[in-house]
Amino acid sequence: MGILSLLIFIPFFTAMGVVFAPSPKSVRWVSLIGTGIHLILTFFVTIEYFNLASADSQLAIQQLSTKLYMVEKFDWFKSFGIQYYLGVDGISMSMVVLTSIIIFTGVLASWNVENRSKEFFALLLVLVTGVFGVFLSFDLFLFFMFYEVAVLPMYLLIGIWGTGPKEYSAMKLTLMLMVGSALLLVGILALFHASGLHTFDLIQLANVKFPKDFQNWVFPTIFIGFGILGALYPFHTWSPDGHASAPTAVSMLHAGVLMKLGGYGALRIAVYLLPEGAKEWGLFFMGLTTINILYGSLGAIKQKDLKYFTAYSSVSHCGMVLFGVATLNLMGFKGAVLQMFSHGIMTGLFFGLIGMVYGRTHTRIIPEMGGLVKVMPWLGVAFYIGGLASLGLPSLSGFVAESQIFMGGFFGNQWHSVTAMRVLTVLSTMSIVVTAVYVLRGLGTVFLGPIQDKHHEELTDATFTEKLTTGILIFTMFVVGIYPRVLVDMIEPAIYPILNRLNM
Amino acid sequence: MNLSLELMAPEIIVLATGFLILISDLFQKSKNENKASSILAIVGIMLAACSGLFLTDAPKETLGGRFGLDQLDLILKEILLLSAGLVIMISPAAMKEKSEQKITHFSEFFTVILFTLSGMMFLVSSRDLVTLYVSLELATIPLFALTAWTKTDKSGEAGVKYLIMGAIGSAFLLYGLGFIYSITGDLGLKAIQTTLTASQLTNPSLYLAGALILAGVGFKLTLFPFHMWAPDAYQGAPTPITAFLSVASKGTGLILAIQLLLKVMGFLLQPFVFGIAILATLTMTLGNLVAVRQNNLKRFMAYSSISQAGYLLMGFMTTKPEGLTAMVFYMLVYALTNLAAFGVLIVHIHQTGQEDITSLRGISKANPLLALSLMIALFGLAGIPPLAGFVGKFFLFSIAAQVGYYWLVAVAALNSTVSLYYYLRLVRQMYIEPENPQSQKLQISPMSILGLGIATVGSVVAGLIPYIYDGILATSSQWLQVWLKI
């Protein structure tokens, strides 16, 4: 049971522990301890990773195939070429850190879930096991298996503990994500059979030079398959409904982490294995994601419900991730991974706070609330910091990621027309203004100005657990914002193999 | 004259148990006491299964080439024994309650099931058309009676429909076999296969025979145009028999298809892969689409099993070992998952008397474990990891991809998404809908719990441990080596 398998299965064992936990009260503590241990373990794994990776970060620049650390590899379905193959490189490491933080704060944020709390925490932890599995597995079959494990608990979580039209949105969400994974299945099977070598191992498949026209149809299939989860433009409609009716921790986890699976998969599988296809389709998807970015932010201006407001903003930010992936150059990729990390933290914070505000005012309609900062200063300040991070204020993680993506988009690559890329980049940079407009407008109405509803006067400020949740997330955002080399050094060596394969 | 009858040990044990139950019924004092006969039946099946394990050496034939046994046949027999055993374990739950759905005459019930089971096992190892046809009839005709066992309007109607369609099916099959006979002259499967490979393929009567045989097989496997009987028969029959139909009878259909289509006409399949793809698409799409609006639990399971037949058919698209393995593996996984689902449904339907989906509301509150195992079974059928259904479906879809039919993989994947929709409809009734007040605690006998447990655990574990798949792959590549020389 190597350390990486431990990373994947600690949440699962905690889920088992939760199921057999004596009293509903202790359920929260068991899951908190579980995720706490996981956070500490992730911390040590990161340190370990840095020692291992720093040795050869220089020669990473010429490398053709991804260099994996702490590898665990043994045969599973030997006759079918399937292995239990875990490894970690820069990109997966950053994503594992993100997920670990989000699940820890997610458990903290759902501290007062009473109704069937055992099943709630168990399902939440199973979902996170799937997510960790995806980030750490380098065998396509294992990747796909964990990918679907991550998608399914969503139905029950939203269906049972959600609010509003929960069945409808839970069903819509699950079905659209399953359609995405259907496309993915076609792609993976096509890769497996067209590669000639009888294996699902990602690293070996990368060495295969797939024929050009094969790549031209497999790349969009896989990219759109992941794009559906990463809120690509026409397939994003599940995200506003899904997040609006999901409970706090679920939408924190979903928007924060699950939507990153889309970006991660697009980068790790679509671009890495099918470079020709990427060159063929890059510009098209860049255009699509530009719509995604502008459309998401413009759509958020008129939203009345706080959760729809955040859902649209995360559609726009996830569009930026896919935009970064579609730019096909060093800065674009780095920016995409950074944006995945920073947006994960940001949306986690946002949805956590919305849950806390909703817990107090029992309404999420923006016009109905006003002047809350007087009554709950901590939440107000945290909300503002989250908002400023989302509009890309420097010294917060959002800016670092966005600047990389815009710089990448602007520098272009040698396969697409640079002017087209530049026009699209300028269009997407406009989103920083539109984001500023809707963030300030929304938060201004909710938190500043006189108190509208008189019985909002006696609302209480954040409790200790809530302070801890928001504190951790804000601290991470500041760390990444102020000293981004923490992440950039981790991610950059892992980007080069993907890039070299493109230039090959 | 060494009649190496030990090859037939499993079948003989099963028949012997059948007779034993029949005789033991004479000394039964109280008429509604089914404990003894069901335990006897299960012991018999277990004995047969163990005896099968000792016959694992090289393939052999006996009784003048009429009865053959090799590794793959053994695996198929074990699967049949497993499904029949689970059905028998679970069915007592349907015999106790008061509703008119009650199954009477338990010992006859078990005897008939065991005899049908022996018919299925004989079908597996039959090596000539006569034995094949007779064992097929032995495996099908008693099912007509079992379907009408509870003698209500519904089961009577189901029985009649199943009977007539069954009769037509077997008539068509016989007619087809007649034309095969006209081409080859010799009834032995081996001989037929050699003459067919020799004879030129453009003989239209061969295609007439093929169409007729496909009708017979299609009836058994509930493929698209020939599936009409299944929903009514599944709904009308008593629930244990519906389970038996959906698992064992489908297994027999698969075995018949393997015997006739793969073993005899394996090399012919190559030009018809597109036809098979179309048939598979039609079957699964029909099964899935209609199941979306089903409100009766048994009819729902009927359509779900029709769609599963559609997935199974994809295995025929290649004569490479992966195809056959994927089918056999999926049959095992499907049997386990389906029986896990039926286990809970049998208990629920026969104790609450309602078959409507909405009657499942509140089951998760009253009896959480039952609800959980039904949910696991449904997710298994939908093909959600880490359950075995996912692994099975993945291997099946990879066959279609191997042959280059990527559009079929996409269609199948979308179909399984639609299937997820209607399986989730059930999960929604169980977990999300508000509980109806009078959902009471269902009592379930320890044996049924054992059966349910085996099925549910099996449906999870079969996907994780690799040895099952690898074992089946080894045997099927060896089998193909023997029969089709690939």
Next chain:
Amino acid sequence: MHMILNSPWIIPALPLLSFIIVGLFIRPLSPKIAAVVATLSVGCSFLLSLTLAWLFFTGPNPSQLSIPWSFEWLRFQPGLNIQMGFLLDPISAMMLVVVTSVSFLVHLYSMGYMHDDPGYGRFFTYLNLFTFSMLGLVISPNIFQMYVFWELVGVSSFLLIGFYYEKPSAVAASKKAFIVTRFADLGFLVGILLLGFLGYQVQQKLGSSDSLIAGLQSLDFQFLTHPTVLSELSNTGFLAIALVLIYIGAAGKSAMFPLHIWLPDAMEGPTPVSALIHAATMVVAGVYLVARMFPAFSTAPSALEVVSWIGLFTSAFAAIIACTQDDIKRVLAFSTLSQLGYMMFSLGVANLEHPLGYTASMFHLFTHAFFKALLFLGAGAVIHAVHTNDVWDMGGLRKKMPITHATFLIAVLAIAGVWPLAGFFSKDEILTAALEGGHYVHFIGGLAVAGLTAFYMARIYFLTFWGKGRTKATDHAHEAPFVMLLPLLILSVLSISAGWIPFAQYIHPLVQSAQEHSGHHGLNWTVVLSGSSMAAIGLLMSWFLYAQNDFNRVNNWISNFQGLYQVIKKKFYFDEIYLFITHKIIFRLIAGPIAWFDRHAVDGSVNLTGDAVQKSSSIITLIQTGQLQTYGVWFVLGTAVTLIFFWMTLL
């Protein structure tokens, strides 16, 4: 003493440190100590920057640009790494002194001004944050770091303007300020992207040949102002566009003409804030940016033209509006606008051949910071006393508040450009630069603006301090407390003496080639005469109209230009235009339809597929009629079709 030279990062670190400590720990405990700590920290950094400037200017090579300290912050591409560091050169030393001094005085002043305000601690934390980000902006060695602190300055101004978050108008003003500056920063960011791209290409080309360039990153100022690089850049043709884009960022921050609407509304914030941010420091960031990029601007004359003409227009435009405003802080805001226009167009008229404009602009920035801060703090003292901003409710405060009156008078004279005071020298330099540079239109415009400035400053002076108290509040107005008066006194001394500092000797653009300028100190008499006469006319006019306490003369003037007067008073209706554009067009015509489109069309299509499945399934279920014989028909037809299909594949 040289410790400060090689570790100058202490200067910005002090306000940051105190921001964190005060903000998180001290403020909740006791606001009083928080204020003291905050003020002390800014004070220390003021002293340190003073010594740094002193050491720098008296040091061996006073105009030598150097980066004593920096660390690698963010890696974009191998040739494009961003170093976070400290750049020391004449204008940054000067700016350091200006920022820290004004900030320290404003801290002192607000101890008194904000005395009984509930958010007392919070105010000082925001001030510290602002000082830190302004210092960061000033010392940044590359344009990216400047952008980073540019945004931070924008946020702190947002927080300070919206300090009274209870008042919806303050909230709206802060939101407007942030969004307008954010819009300008969009231009700035695109400019940086373009410049980065061009610079990167040039660096790749020249990097091999020239070792100095190879060492630099393509966004560093040293690189962007390097003559060979600039010549290379200018013949790519994109340089002018990039510089104009960057100028948009500067125009947004310094509230140049199209983006000026946020500055008058920014007066919603407390007066010390307006004094610090909207007079001395933040608004001049734009000028500082253009000055920093001056060598690049001068190689692209078209960009320089844009700068000069917008500067001139803004100064004239703002001066005209200032004459009609009633709110004392609005008048001062518009006067800042016009003075900024002055600095901008003085930069615009200059170029590398005769850099007088550059020096004049920096000089005016230096002096303007002091007397404008003084004006604002004086106005603050007056508002503190009479609790109203409207000039017509004041009057006759000369006797009640003698020291404020004295300092205010000095400031008014300084800004009007009366001889001994600072304003005279810096404005004079600008006008001479315009004259000698051959920009006659600018010269005449400048003169007119000087006259107008004198007029409206004198107007508010007479209306507040002369004549009788027009409301009873003016009767029991009392002198401001000492802690508020001390900064006023210091600033008035500075306003007087600032003019005499020999600026030209230290500040000139061509830092590398520090050839000695001819004694430029001599005044150009024609400019002196015309400037002073215009100032005198302005003063007399407003004395004539407003000092005699009977305003019918003014009223009948206004009555015959009624239409024009109203238009000017309403600030040419620009606010309404912007509101119309954002609310009507963007919100209702673009955001609304998109939100509707998303909910109905895109979402609708997804639901459509769902309904299609339901519809088709209800149709297909119908073939299961329950009739046995229909099943038979399907069965037999199925076989027939299969046979035909087999046969088809056979042929």
Next chain:
Amino acid sequence: MLISWVLVSLLLFSLGIYGVLTRRSAVGLLISVELMLNAAALNLVVFNRFLFASRMDGQILTIFVIALAAAEVLIGMAILVMLFRRKKSVDVTQLSQLKH
């Protein structure tokens, strides 16, 4: 000639199909099924006689078919009798309680 025999058995088979598809009474259905099975059996014997006279496989299979037909009719009658006792009619067109 062989083809005429085969056509006759085919005709009988088709008539059987027609009977199954049109008869209203369940017993009529069973009768038509018997007809079809008989046609198939005839077909076998014809092939045996014409093509492979040296062996008797065809006839052996026919005998088994006859036995199977007997079994089928028996079960059919049992179900029909049971159904008749409950519904007092064996009209197949009425038997459509299980549908859709």
Next chain:
Amino acid sequence: MIFYLLTFVILVLALATVLTRHIFRSAIYLMGVLALSAGYYLLLGAEFLAGVQILVYVGGIVVLIVFAVMLTQSQDLIHDHPSRLRKMLGFLTSATFFGVSAWALLNSHLNKNIEMPSDAQFSAQIMGKAFLSTEGNGYILPFELISILLLTVLISGIVLAKKEKV
């Protein structure tokens, strides 16, 4: 020649069984068809088979059917005339089936005017040996299976048909 006569009569009787309105008459016609097909077997030289046919089919099955007809005599179904649509549909389907198969058969290897070969070693004892011999081409296994099948059918038949002691 006899073949044509027999065929004509059989076809007429078959048509009658299928078309008559009275169920009872259709059973009788069926008996006629089965008897005459025994004649066919005789024509083809399979005497034993003809005997079995007469015995089992005509003697057993038709009698059983007649009993069933008697048992399920119900007033409303005396005249069993199916609806027009049902008849039309039935006719169309069986006609297509007949047409397609006939077309297939006519083009197949059977249509090469093969005459009836003169010699045919059909004899009862070959048949008997085939049924019971265990090696060679013996069919002992299906023989046993048929017995099991008949037993099962008997059991379930009794269970289904017996009157419930209510």
